[in-house]
Amino acid sequence: MSSNKAVVCPEPGVVEVIDTPFPTFELTDGPGVNPANVGRKVPHGVILRTVATNICGSDQHMVRGRTTAPTGLVLGHEITGEVIEVGRDVEFIKVGDIVSVPFNISCGRCRNCKEQKTGICLNVNPDRPGSAYGYVDMGGWVGGQAEYVLVPYADWNLLRFPDRDQALEKIMDLTMLSDILPTGFHGAVTAGVTVGSTVYVAGAGPVGLAAAASAQLLGAAVVIVGDLNEDRLAQARSFGCEGINVAHGDPADQIEQLLGVREVDAGIDAVGFEARGHGHGAGAAEAPATVLNSLMDLTAAGGSLGIPGLYVTGDPGAADEAAQKGSLSLSLGTGWAKSLSFTTGQCPAMKYNRALMMAILHDRIHIAKAVNAQAILLEDAPRGYAEFDAGAATKYVLNPNGYLNR
Structure with missing residues (x-):
């Protein structure tokens, strides 16, 4: 041959x-x-x-x-x-x-x-x-x-x-x-998902959907998936997740409408470095730190962030010189103040x-x-x-x- x-x-x-x-x-x-x-x-x-x-x-x-x-x-x-x-x-x-x-x-x-x-x-x-x-x-x-x-x-x-x-x-x-299944599962495990957890998954692409299904497998009580794409949100809802469109406003506000509180036990970033801003419609400008900073805001103190979303050190198409090298404007102080744990990298x-x-x-x-x-x-x-x-x-x-x- x-x-x-x-x-x-x-x-x-x-x-x-x-x-x-x-x-x-x-x-x-x-x-x-x-x-x-x-x-x-x-x-x-x-x-x-x-x-x-x-x-x-x-x-x-x-x-x-x-x-x-x-x-x-x-x-x-x-x-x-x-x-x-x-x-x-x-x-x-x-x-x-x-x-x-x-x-x-x-x-x-x-x-x-x-x-x-x-x-x-x-x-x-x-x-x-x-x-x-x-x-x-x-x-x-x-x-x-x-x-x-x-x-x-x-x-x-x-x-x-x-x-x-x-x-x-x-x-x-x-x-x-x-x-994608091990990667989504790794995101859920490193976010600390367990029986009864409330979970927010940023991103309804295949890895985000795999993370959501994995959270259910691990016993989560509620899995909320956020995205800008209504078709992908419909896919998340098709197997029992809640879906929120982040073009319609702050995810924390929408989570509060679902849970009665603005925070979840576990947060998962399945978007990565091409993330877009929230609350500005489907044409929102690229803002690569948006998801990570949002997850720090809406994950409860002492919680964990699983980050299976991809981040790179070389992005010639990034919006600014810092992001081209993988340097993002993270609110690390928020993470420190809330004693949050982070897990990144290849699953x-x-x-x-x-x-x-x-x-x-x-x-x-x-x-x-x-x-x-x-x-x-x-x-x-x-x-x-x-x-x-x-x-x-x-x-x-x-x-x-x-x-x-x-």
Whole structure:
């Protein structure tokens, strides 16, 4: 086999499907590949035929030109696949296994991996801790929005589904295990959500909806989701959340109308660095610190903020010079005065994915329905990106090899 089609961004605002090399067990030069990784041998890896690979809001930031991602980078870090070839050092993963790939690439050997901090592995990115497939400054590992993809440290990284037929039956749910479900769950866990909690989730995109569904799974009494997009708010309401449109005013005012108080027990930021101001309609100007400062205001003293929303250190499209470097005008004094806790950074997907797999397999959560997952062909990726960028209340799942037709 030598052919492989993949999704790339050749210039800001443009998505294309191209022919790209079939993966091998050695890293080769290409867009975004760290020079120190070129020639790196991967005998511990496997090659997957992609079963499903999803379009993520984090991909959208790169397509919009809001990161320092190089042109031509193969996109995609949400990967589910079938093993078709194993490296010589792979012991437990077998050809034919259906597996979920955590979006964090981790070695399983370093101190951070051994402490379950797989989002900041020390060995897979020569520049800094942490790596991912097809993402800016993440070590240059090729993305998974493709027909075939290489996964390193396979025995460590891959989550094998216990039954092939069952996995394919529930594949639209299980494909969310690579990123958004663990990420949303991490946001809820780090926000301190527990039985009886009142929760506010900023953002009704797929990660926000996953965080809301996760809060319900954890036993929250009330989950409130805020956004500017009425279609996405309707999606949140479809599985039992309250929805508030932040274009209509201060979220705290609207929370008070629902709960009788202006604060919640736990706050989750699922928006990130392209946040817009509140109370100014759908055309509100970008104000990247808006969500974080709002969450500090409306989270009760002693509470916690889970921040799965993406923030970057390089944003050429930011509104001012400080924000271009990731420096935001945070009201840290508010956080200090209220003794709030904050958790940011990549979700360590492996910490949660097996437990969440069991919740899916035993019908404790229906995440595909919650995020309105829809399968489209790989060649339809440009349309999926365009519709998602326009605000579609949909999680697009690419179907490169026909598994989702079965």
